[in-house]
Amino acid sequence: MKLSWWEIKNWFTNVDYTIVGSGIVGLHTGLRLRERFPDSRILVLEKGQLPQGASTKNAGFACFGSLSEIADDLNNHTEQEVINLIQKRWDGLQLLRKRLGDAVIDFKPYGGYELFLEKDTSTYKDCLRKLPFVNEVLQPLFRNDVFATETNRFDFKGIHEHLIFNPYEGQIDTGNMMQALLKEAAANDILILNCQTVIGYHEKIDGVEVNVGDFSFSTKKLLFATNGFASTLTNGAVKPARAQVLITEPIPNLDIKGTFHMDKGYYYFRNYDDRILLGGARNLDFEGETTTELAQTDLIQNRLEQLLHEVILPNQDIKIAHRWSGIMGVGSQKNPIVQQLSNHVYCGVRLGGMGIAIGSTIGTELADLV
Structure with missing residues (x-):
């Protein structure tokens, strides 16, 4: 040309x-x-034609890490590194909200929850044990407890009795x-x-x-x-990590509001109006998902649907409206x-x-x- x-x-x-x-x-x-x-x-x-990585393809979580993710990070990083990282994420969220305005990005402070499948007993017990310690670590940053236990009022099935709630988390319209x-x-x-x-x-x-x-x-x-x-x-030092996502058709009387995490952040879902947006599962195939190809795989999409039908909205007839993927950047x-x-x-x-x-x-x- x-x-x-x-x-x-x-x-x-x-x-x-x-x-x-x-x-x-x-x-x-x-x-x-x-x-x-x-x-x-x-x-x-x-x-x-639009940003090609994850900026227009993410799930719209205004979050800084679930309890299991932070507990896992404390195993691989120093306490100070983890605090600095969370500080950076928290500051970044405030900067984004200040620059664009909550109304514009449709910021909703519904809070975030973490749930644990029945088979994940060791992670569940580990998180309950570490919860006071993580709150203590984050106390200087938030001047308050970040994580607390809450009962399962959403009728999720096949999970442990308590969810972990974080009031500082929200959702946005990507x-x-x-x-x-x-x-x-x-x-x-x-x-x-x-x-x-x-x-x-x-x-x-x-x-x-x-x-x-x-x-x-x-x-x-x-x-x-x-x-x-x-x-x-x-x-x-940076490797691509594909994240696959799906969103449902509208669900009548959907009573789920918030952002939800499972399995150290490898699974995540939220309501978007009266739909459920659900993504993750790259831990089923780390090698296959270390790619820059924007595509979906049966292995991961089937697992996401299984979670949707068995755990999130059991015994309901739910239709999938759309599927997509984005590319994140991760490393050791x-x-x-x-x-x-x-x-x-x-x-x-x-x-x-x-x-x-x-x-x-x-x-x-x-x-x-x-």
Whole structure:
């Protein structure tokens, strides 16, 4: 494709900052750069028609980790690392809400619950045992107890008697959030080009030559916000993790409100109006789900449906309206990678399935590296 003079002049000349990825991290990076450098030219390149990873494909949980997930993290990270991580997620949620407004993103503070299948007795007992300790660890951050036990008032079947409740959790409308962020970016004169795949870049003394296939252009700084697609950038420290999701048709008299977690966060569901949105189960096939292919598999979809029909809404005739998947970025550590890769190249990746919570913070940190 041969660009016109006007296209070159208005989009690809004197580019100060080029951001790869137009999801939560990429757009927050752009907005923060605009605050810091009001007169700069900021360009965002996105390989999809819409953000291609998880930003428009997630389940809309405004959460910072279930009790079993936090207990598990305490086995693999220091206490301080876990506190810092939760602080980052909590701060990120507040930043997102402040920037866009609760009404716009349809934030609903219904609280979050964790349930335990009858066969998960050891995890259940472990969580009940660790609950006071985790509350103590989080006390300086929330000035209150975060987790408490609650009886199963939702008529879930095949689970242990108590659920663990967290009043600080909420849900949002993911589509509304991303539309609002895109509008905010446009209002701040951040140029977004979709269907543009960066196939290579070459660093020079005064900037970076970026190759998008048909043409190349120069930018002073190049910032990657590609999360699950960042494996080659980070020498494999980030791996893609596919998350499969389904949503039901409307269910009359649905009495379930809130966000719900199971099995260390590997399963999650919520109400969306009078539907149930349910996702997860990648722990059934870690190898198969370490992929950037946006597809569904029978193994996982069947398991999600089984949970829906046996545990969440037993003995009800429920129809599935739609299925999809998104790509998260995970690694052996939960800490995000926000770093300068070379003189003019930076990245903010590995959000560990917590993009809604942490994406705004990571975007801000990424922009502040420059």
